[in-house]
Amino acid sequence: xxHEHVASDQAxxxxxxxxxxxxTGAVCFLVIGFVLPTPQSLIDLIDKQQIAKKMIDWHxxxxxxxxxxxxxxxxxxxxMAIIYFATEALPIGLVGILMPVFAYFFKLLPMKMIGQTFAxxxxxxxxxxxxxxxxxxxxxxxxxxxxxxxxxxxxxMLPIVVLCVSMSVLGAFISAHAMxxxxxxVMAAVYMGAVSSNKTKGEIVHDPELAKLLLLSLCFAxxxxxxxxxxxxxxxxxxxxxxxxxxVPMSFGQWMLYGLPLSPVLGLAVALYMLxxxxxxxxxxxxxxxxxxxxxxxxMGRMSxxxxxxxxxxxxxxxxxxxxxxxxxxxxxxxLALIIPVVFKIADWRKILAGISWDAWFMYCGALTxxxxxxETGAALWLAQIFLNGLNYIGFGKGLGLWIGMxxxxxxxTNFMSDAGTTALLGPIxxxxxxxxxxxxxxxAIGLATAFATSFAHFxxxxxxxxxxxxxxxxxxxxxxxxxxxxxxxKYGFLLWIISLVIMWILGFMVLxxxxxxxxxxxxxxxxxxxxQSP
Amino acid sequence: xxxxxxxxxxxxxxxxTLAERLRTRNFHVTKAFDGNSALEKLQExxxxxxxxxxxxxxxxxxDVLKTVKKLKPxxxxxxxxxxxxxxxxxxxxxxxxxxxLLKPCKIxxxxxxxxxxxxxxxxxxxxxxxAMVEKLSTSPMSVFDSL
Numbered sequence: 001x002x003h004e005h006v007a008s009d010q011a012x013x014x015x016x017x018x019x020x021x022x023x024t025g026a027v028c029f030l031v032i033g034f035v036l037p038t039p040q041s042l043i044d045l046i047d048k049q050q051i052a053k054k055m056i057d058w059h060x061x062x063x064x065x066x067x068x069x070x071x072x073x074x075x076x077x078x079x080m081a082i083i084y085f086a087t088e089a090l091p092i093g094l095v096g097i098l099m100p101v102f103a104y105f106f107k108l109l110p111m112k113m114i115g116q117t118f119a120x121x122x123x124x125x126x127x128x129x130x131x132x133x134x135x136x137x138x139x140x141x142x143x144x145x146x147x148x149x150x151x152x153x154x155x156x157m158l159p160i161v162v163l164c165v166s167m168s169v170l171g172a173f174i175s176a177h178a179m180x181x182x183x184x185x186v187m188a189a190v191y192m193g194a195v196s197s198n199k200t201k202g203e204i205v206h207d208p209e210l211a212k213l214l215l216l217s218l219c220f221a222x223x224x225x226x227x228x229x230x231x232x233x234x235x236x237x238x239x240x241x242x243x244x245x246x247x248v249p250m251s252f253g254q255w256m257l258y259g260l261p262l263s264p265v266l267g268l269a270v271a272l273y274m275l276x277x278x279x280x281x282x283x284x285x286x287x288x289x290x291x292x293x294x295x296x297x298x299x300m301g302r303m304s305x306x307x308x309x310x311x312x313x314x315x316x317x318x319x320x321x322x323x324x325x326x327x328x329x330x331x332x333x334x335x336l337a338l339i340i341p342v343v344f345k346i347a348d349w350r351k352i353l354a355g356i357s358w359d360a361w362f363m364y365c366g367a368l369t370x371x372x373x374x375x376e377t378g379a380a381l382w383l384a385q386i387f388l389n390g391l392n393y394i395g396f397g398k399g400l401g402l403w404i405g406m407x408x409x410x411x412x413x414t415n416f417m418s419d420a421g422t423t424a425l426l427g428p429i430x431x432x433x434x435x436x437x438x439x440x441x442x443x444x445a446i447g448l449a450t451a452f453a454t455s456f457a458h459f460x461x462x463x464x465x466x467x468x469x470x471x472x473x474x475x476x477x478x479x480x481x482x483x484x485x486x487x488x489x490x491k492y493g494f495l496l497w498i499i500s501l502v503i504m505w506i507l508g509f510m511v512l513x514x515x516x517x518x519x520x521x522x523x524x525x526x527x528x529x530x531x532x533q534s535p
Numbered sequence: 536x537x538x539x540x541x542x543x544x545x546x547x548x549x550x551x552t553l554a555e556r557l558r559t560r561n562f563h564v565t566k567a568f569d570g571n572s573a574l575e576k577l578q579e580x581x582x583x584x585x586x587x588x589x590x591x592x593x594x595x596x597x598d599v600l601k602t603v604k605k606l607k608p609x610x611x612x613x614x615x616x617x618x619x620x621x622x623x624x625x626x627x628x629x630x631x632x633x634x635x636l637l638k639p640c641k642i643x644x645x646x647x648x649x650x651x652x653x654x655x656x657x658x659x660x661x662x663x664x665x666a667m668v669e670k671l672s673t674s675p676m677s678v679f680d681s682l
Binding site for chain 2: 016087088091092093177181185357359360418461462463464465467468469471472473477478479480486
């Protein structure tokens with residue numbers, strides 16, 4: 001049951017002062033874009049790489065200094081975007097819109113290219129994924145899946161392991177936020193059912209450690225599921241968009257080859273870690289709480305027509321993504337999620353429209369625009385060279401060292417700002433870094449390293465909506481007190497963040513990358529695009 | 536989970552009898568014999584429904600109702616009233632009570648009203664949760680609003 005309380009305006013402190021951050025972001029942009037001198041190295045780079053010539057041919061720059069200034073403007077957008085994504089000084093959808101607005105008004109790209117970032121394969125894929133989420137959630141299919149999965153378990157360790165592994169795999173395909181919203185009250189109910197058997201004089205004796213174990217296991221498992229497939233989140237699609245820009249697109253199925261094996265392993269790691277950390281929990285039998293889930297499953301009865309169609313639609317779209325090939329792309333099958341529910345009358349068209357998070361869609365499209373700006377102006381290449389020089393100096397300039405370095409940075413950043421924002425900002429820089437390192441498998445390898453790590457937003461409550469939702473919905477139903485505190489994420493999430501990264505490094509980079517390998521000629525193809533920078 | 540009821544009335548025997556009858560029907564019942572102790576229990580616990588006598592010495596039923604609606608606005612309140620205090624019960628409805636019953640009331644009528652009150656509470660909580668999830672999905676920072 002919801003906790004009833006009065007909202008506090010001051011709880012977020014300085015972070016809630018949106019005007020302050022709005023101004024700070026704007027000042028950063030203005031100072032970098034209009035006050036600081038243009039670095040000579042940037043001018044030399046865009047001259048040598050013919051980027052300035054391209055911009056002049058596009059009629060968006062008059063001459064070399066003007067083109068370099070445009071690149072500097074884009075560099076100024078980076079800290080502004082970071083601040084706005086991290087503090088939500090503007091709604092995230094509006095931050096996304098800001099990117100093409102800047103592109104238009106400062107003539108940072110040709111007009112037709114700006115529109116393409118909102119209408120290409122990636123934005124349509126994202127639209128379809130969001131619509132699919134609306135239908136699946138609307139017919140309650142996610143509830144049936146979750147109760148199916150947990151309803152047969154009993155005891156203590158088994159339900160936790162099944163919860164974590166199943167949520168990490170489901171989170172790779174179904175909206176993790178929706179799963180968090182549904183499962184958090186389910187876990188709270190499992191908790192209450194388990195501790196109700198400990199009643200003393202009619203009142204429940206609470207076991208706060210058990211509550212934390214159940215809720216944090218849920219949200220950490222959903223987080224790590226994000227590596228499994230492009231459908232897990234816009235951040236993965238954003239990275240796929242960047243690869244396409246360098247003529248080395250990755251298919252849905254190919255991503256699953258690298259990512260899906262990681263999901264259950266990371267889920268299992270979450271389970272084992274949480275069971276170890278909370279090994280001294282008082283209540284060691286969840287069976288009474290799970291009984292309620294069993295009864296819910298029975299009450300659901302057989303799958304309804306709507307659920308069957310929604311399930312069939314999901315499977316069809318998944319098959320088309322995996323086997324449809326480059327002709328269909330990702331957007332083609334995804335758009336079926338807008339048509340099938342209406343044609344087969346399992347969802348109302350207006351409800352689908354109303355249920356799509358346009359905030360999220362605008363943010364993703366804006367992220368793609370920012371990526372295009374970084375690439376086409378040469379700003380990303382300049383930053384990539386600086387970072388690569390620095391990493392080379394410490395021996396992390398290529399291969400495993402580069403992937404570890406980049407994933408660590410991306411994994412850290414994602415705890416402070418949205419995963420899509422992290423990928424949008426780091427992707428355009430990471431991809432050229434990988435290409436310039438010349439290692440076979442680039443830039444797929446560094447792109448995967450960067451994107452995978454954005455699924456490890458464990459240690460800050462604002463790192464991902466999953467954390468915030470689980471925190472918000474996790475309350476003791478009898479007292480209304482919260483089951484977890486923001487500090488619990490730091491306390492239990494930080495070490496798990498490190499563990500998640502290490503597992504990715506070992507299993508992902510050292511095993512999967514080697515065993516699965518990469519197609520021949522990737523880095524050469526990408527390099528040819530990087531060197532010619534042909535429009 | 537069992538429905539949680541707070542039963543507030545200064546007639547001890549009435550409260551004990553009604554509590555027992557509700558407990559046999561799997562309700563979780565907490566008793567309070569005056570307004571102040573009812574509000575103390577409300578601070579400590581959440582209840583789904585409060586069955587509240589209108590006429591009590593000390594803090595009146597209406598005053599308790601007003602405080603309930605400030606502290607826990609989603610908790611539904613059923614006013615219990617004798618024939619002479621129907622107007623007070625109607626005033627209670629204006630102040631946000633879900634319904635009222637005349638004493639003595641048939642248990643079936645009471646159970647029906649408890650069920651309807653719970654249903655409304657669940658629907659309201661569901662709407663609030665949905666709105667919260669929608670907001671948190673796009674704005675995790677808004678979690679600080681609820682800290």
